[in-house]
Amino acid sequence: MNKRGAPDFGDLFAALPVAVLVIDPDTRIVHANAECEALLNLSERAMLGQPLAAVMRAPEEQNPRDNHGLAAFDTEIALRRGAKIRVDYIETLIADHPGWRTITLHHAATSRRMGHSADRAAAARAAIGAAAMLAHEIKNPLSGIRGAAQLLSKGKGAEELTTLITTEVDRIAALIDRMQDFTDTRPLKLAPENIYPLLDHARRVALAGFGRHLTIEERFDPSLPPVQLDRDATLQVVLNLLKNASEAVRDQANGRITLATAYRHGMAIAPAPGKPRTPLPIEICVIDNGPGPPADIADHLFDPFISGKPEGQGLGLALVDKLVRDMGGIIQFAREGTPPMTVFRIMLPRGLQTGGTA
Numbered sequence: 001m002n003k004r005g006a007p008d009f010g011d012l013f014a015a016l017p018v019a020v021l022v023i024d025p026d027t028r029i030v031h032a033n034a035e036c037e038a039l040l041n042l043s044e045r046a047m048l049g050q051p052l053a054a055v056m057r058a059p060e061e062q063n064p065r066d067n068h069g070l071a072a073f074d075t076e077i078a079l080r081r082g083a084k085i086r087v088d089y090i091e092t093l094i095a096d097h098p099g100w101r102t103i104t105l106h107h108a109a110t111s112r113r114m115g116h117s118a119d120r121a122a123a124a125r126a127a128i129g130a131a132a133m134l135a136h137e138i139k140n141p142l143s144g145i146r147g148a149a150q151l152l153s154k155g156k157g158a159e160e161l162t163t164l165i166t167t168e169v170d171r172i173a174a175l176i177d178r179m180q181d182f183t184d185t186r187p188l189k190l191a192p193e194n195i196y197p198l199l200d201h202a203r204r205v206a207l208a209g210f211g212r213h214l215t216i217e218e219r220f221d222p223s224l225p226p227v228q229l230d231r232d233a234t235l236q237v238v239l240n241l242l243k244n245a246s247e248a249v250r251d252q253a254n255g256r257i258t259l260a261t262a263y264r265h266g267m268a269i270a271p272a273p274g275k276p277r278t279p280l281p282i283e284i285c286v287i288d289n290g291p292g293p294p295a296d297i298a299d300h301l302f303d304p305f306i307s308g309k310p311e312g313q314g315l316g317l318a319l320v321d322k323l324v325r326d327m328g329g330i331i332q333f334a335r336e337g338t339p340p341m342t343v344f345r346i347m348l349p350r351g352l353q354t355g356g357t358a
Contacts (some may be wrong), residue, residue, distance in 0.1 A: 005203075010114050014275075020035070020050070021102065023052055027051055028052070029047045029051075029055060032048075039105055042079075042080070048142055054080060056077050056078065058089070072269070072277055073089075074086060075277065089105050131176050188323075189230050190327060191327070193231060195224060195226075195227045195234075195282070198231060199218075200236070210243050210247075216257045216258070218259055221262045221263055223263070227329070228350065230326075233323040237320050238284070240320050241320065242259070244343070245290070248342060256288065257288045258285070263283070264280075264282075265281060267281050278328060287341050289339070293333075293342075301333050302321040303318060330347050331347075
């Protein structure tokens with residue numbers, strides 16, 4: 001290649017920092033880049049012309065002839081020589097070339113695409129235990145403290161002090177009430193719902209209160225099918241994300257929030273290691289053009305007691321994550337676009353049809 005000219009396909013393909021395979025209509029490998037060679041520990045020469053199944057076993061949900069791609073996150077694939085690796089597996093159809101596909105493999109140990117992991121679930125379980133203990137040990141005495149403060153307020157010169165005591169007691173009680181949300185392990189009331197009235201209600205509540213100074217844009221896919229969800233939990237999740245977004249853009253000269261929906265064919269995720277993957281095609285995004293969270297906590301936003309706000313307790317997003325998982329979905333955080341935007345992406349299952357099929 002002329003060093004002063006544009007790079008050709010081979011140069012670009014080889015330089016990609018992600019493992020990529022190109023598959024022909026006969027499901028044979030026709031290209032594999034250097035990153036793929038390293039991940040699979042196999043040279044491109046050894047892979048060329050081989051059936052995909054001879055090199056690795058694709059996720060069980062794969063059906064390349066259904067005219068859709070496939071996304072399976074944190075899934076285990078078996079290699080030809082018996083080794084197994086965990087990857088994010090994304091299969092995409094090549095436009096205008098029927099039957100041709102690309103497969104990208106992100107090593108699960110380094111991938112940060114999904115804001116859902118066994119570690120986060122374990123942290124949430126630990127928070128459930130902590131919340132139950134604190135609620136039992138702290139909340140009951142608070143009623144006595146408040147009663148004493150009210151009696152003291154009848155004395156001369158004590159009103160200012162007792163008002164302070166009462167305010168602080170109320171603040172602690174509110175914190176404990178929020179932590180008690182983690183102790184509620186009752187199953188949610190899931191049912192197929194039209195998502196749009198819920199999103200419209202959340203938007204109107206936000207504009208009437210904490211977001212009254214903002215414009216919340218809508219970017220909806222009008223053809224979404226019913227979504228399997230709990231109405232109250234979904235409203236709580238969306239309002240929490242909208243409130244966080246409004247606080248993030250509060251000091252922005254051109255603060256902007258977008259509420260978006262989309263249908264993602266082929267999206268599937270395992271809710272926990274060892275569990276079967278579940279289709280999660282319904283996407284709901286809350287997007288803002290704020291500065292995003294501090295870099296040192298970006299990977300831990302959904303962990304309990306982690307917050308980028310000086311006054312925050314770090315419970316809001318942890319509760320959001322719990323509610324979304326209780327509905328069988330996932331939530332992820334990302335900084336995307338140019339200039340970067342903060343995106344909280346919720347993926348939920350399609351509503352169950354009569355007869356129990358999705």
